[in-house]
Amino acid sequence: MKTNRRCRALLAVSLNLMALLFSTTAFITTHWCEGTQRVPKPSCGKEKKTNCLNYSGNETANETNQNVVHYSWETGDDRFLFRYFHTGIWYSCEENINAAGEKCRSFIDLAPASEKGVLWLSVVSEVLYIMLLVVGFSLMCLELFHSSSVIDGLKLNAFAAVFTVLSGLLGMVAHMMYSQVFQATVNLGPEDWRPHSWDYGWSFCLAWGSFTCCMAASVTTLNSYTKTVIEFRHKRKIFEQGFREEQNFLDQEAIKYFRERSVQTVSRSVEAFMDFASLRKSRHVGKVSEILGEDAC
Template sequence: MALLAVVRSPPLTFFQTVVSLLLSAVALLSPYWCEGRQKVPKPLCTRTKHTDCIPVPGVSNSASIQFSWETGDDRFVFPSFHSGLWISCEENIYSDEWEEKCRYFMDLTPRSEKGIWWLCMTMELMYVALLSISCVLLLVQLGLRRRLRSSQQWGMLLNAFSAVFTVLGGLLGMVAHMMFMQVFQVTASMGPEDFNPHSYGYSWAFYVAWAAFSVCMSSGVSALNSYTRDTLLRRLKHKAWAYPLQPHPAPFYCPPPPPIPPPPLSPLSPYYIPESPSHLPPSLPSPPPLSCSLSPFYSPSIPSPSLSLPRPAHGYIPQFCEEDSSGPL
């Protein structure tokens, strides 16, 4: 988290933007985007040119000139050259001393590519201009941050605009670099006869330009990240102030219902088991026996039959007695 805070800090973003601006300016003004060697026929020997030339009788020091029949690549010289966005310089083959002659790159560009070259230069200048505006905005933001602590909203707005300008400038610079390489390749194949690159490659200014683009995009992404973080934190603080957190209520607990006893079995069920007498409730007191002497059919010598009925479960036992036949009818 500490590393992220340092990366998102406005001073580091301002430093990255300034470095990107300086590298872009150096690459824009440098004539070393591409370098290589040309393939040019050997010139005639003159008073200032005595090596790598075709000997001509009648010149000074003609006695030291060796005439030879040269064929193939011996008829050509390979002077070095380097080219940039504005000018192209090559080695002077008409003098023994090392010197360069430079020409405007626009003069070497074919007519069909001049419009693309002008568009490329316009986009390069817009790239540098947008980076300059972004540097000014970030500088103002740092000044407001130190002088006025309460101007946080204005600082965030300046940070957002600087991030947009930085990213937009980086994209324009990337497209301009690619367009220039296309124009150079067409010029190398369809340019004038005295500009005939035999072999060429990228030079240090080309890599500096792409390094500036990388730093520029890093600065823009850091600025956007910082603005997004500050905006989200501000919204969260405002939401916490407007809607304070409420304590969560205790969760409602519903006790489970009591278990429902199973219904009693019917006596007709095959699984019905009658209860034993030990578990029966105490029986009610039996009523006193009735006197049956008044019955005419009563005979004390004949014992009356006794009936044994099953005892019901509720404990009541019916009493059967013999009536007294001796009483009046």
């Protein structure tokens, strides 16, 4: 039983550690949602030769004479670029079409004013989720490596299960609130940021994977606690039943012993009484014969 219990505790610790790593990684990365944004192409110049609008005419003249009307034969989506972007809880990063690299801005500033409170609740819930995971992981490690008795281990196991379940609920709420805020930002956010197409990224998958591992760890911990308690109750029931049977056996043996001793005592008393009565009778007969003998003389 001790080996099985230790294996279950080790499994719960591993799942909790995975949940903690996944949630921390998702919290600090910016790939919760990703997609493309449609932005107008910039004008071609000396430094920009591709993915730009090439107007007809002399470039030098176009640059010197600002009053000249420029024309481009590109129409429809050909006039736009589809730049890649990815967004996390803290930042939204976009591909820089004028230079190499990316430019990032705060996602909290991009969110609509009506959704900023929900976003901050999501952030607070995510932080509490990670903190409770740390507490649950610490209790599980303490129960696994430093538990001196089974009773103390069961207490730590129960507290770890409670903290893990609470952390899972907070994580679920945080992820759902962030999804709501992002969808509202897509519809009501700044014009220069609104995505043309988007989908959830690997950070979002890590966040829900962390929630899955967290709930699996809590279920494993509760299962270990429940199974240990049931095993102890079963063993206690067997012990009490064996103790009753042994006590009944001892009581029967004691009754039998005292009954035999009582019979022996009674028989000895009867024998003693009979011996005493026969002795007394013999003495009485002897005395009577002596009296009769004196009278005859």
